[in-house]
Amino acid sequence: MGFELIETSVKNGQYHIDLANPDKPNPINDQLQAEIGAVLDDVEADDEAKVLTVASAGEHFAVGADIARMNEWFESGEWDELIGFFRAGQELMSRIADLEVVTIAGINGYALGGGLELGLACDIRIAGESATVGFPEVDLGMIPGWGGTQRLPRVVGESTAKELLVTGRHVDAGEAFELGIVDRVVDDEEVGDELAEYRETLAQKPDHILPYLLDAVETGAESPLETGLSYELVCNTFASFDEETSERIAEFADR
Incomplete structure (x- = not known):
């Protein structure tokens, strides 16, 4: 499938997306949603997939939802189109958040509104020093609609999320970084290298283990401690039954 707004690569279960709108700083419109969704189809269908990284080919990560496109629906009263766009964006971010691979965003320049929501849907966020994030929707008379009101409090806490x-x-x-919105800050020119290093590192991990790890953390974050511990035990038990775990344990014991 040919893409117009993204550039992609895949190697040994390592997937990468560069947001690459040639004319604008990656406003998220229905076409960009569809192109990212097509890559997610491939990731979900690939039993060897381990990691998906998302970055930008330009100076800015993503400036948010395509306001010009939304304005057309406001002017023409196409409310079904507008609501469908809201729903599609929310579903896309949820698909990213629910992937059974590690997802990492490399953020440079602006990551605003929907752009930050894309970053928050990922498991890990690496920022370049030029990164600027935020949710300016309030000034448009709107609220973040692609998970921002739900994922931001889980990252920074309820009070800080409300202030932002x-x-x-x-x-x-x-x-x-201080607020926990991003996990690391590096020089802008090092963002791509950091993502590549993560992809290579994760490619060396046991094929079966990453989904168990992600599932245990995410379930525990949304559950009482005792429930999380019980689920951790289940995940660890099933993970230990895998043949690769036995092989790695034996190899370690022989050292």
């Missing part, structure tokens, strides 16, 4: 959402203020890379 009601003010709509921009946050630079340093503060984003």
Whole structure:
């Protein structure tokens, strides 16, 4: 499938997407949603997939939902199209969040609104020093609609999330790290190298283990501690039954 708004690569279960709108700083429209969705189809169908990284080929990660496209629906009263766009974006972010592979966003420049929601849907976020994140929807008379009101509080806490959402203020890379919105900050030119290193590292991990790890963490984060511990035990038990685990345990014991 040919793409117009993204560039992709895949090697040994390592998938990568570069947002690459040639004319604009990657506004998220229905076409971009569809192109990313097509890559997710491939990831979900690939039993050897382990990691998906998302970055930008330009100076900015993504400036959010395509406001020009939304304005057309407002002017023409095409409310079904607008609501469908909201729903499609939410479903896309949920698909990314639910992938049984590790997902990592490499953020440079602006990651605003839907762009930040894309980052928050990923498991890990690496920021370049130029990164600026935020949710400016309040100034448009809207709220984040692709998971921002739900995922941001889980990352920074309810009070901080409310402050960021009601003010709509921009946050630079340093503060984003302090708040926990991003996990690391590196020089802009090092973002791609960091993502490549993560892809190579994760490619060496046992084929079966990453889904168990992700599932245990995500289930525990949404459950009481005792429930999370019980689920951890189940995941660890099933993971240990895998032949590769036996082989790695034996190899380690022989050292």
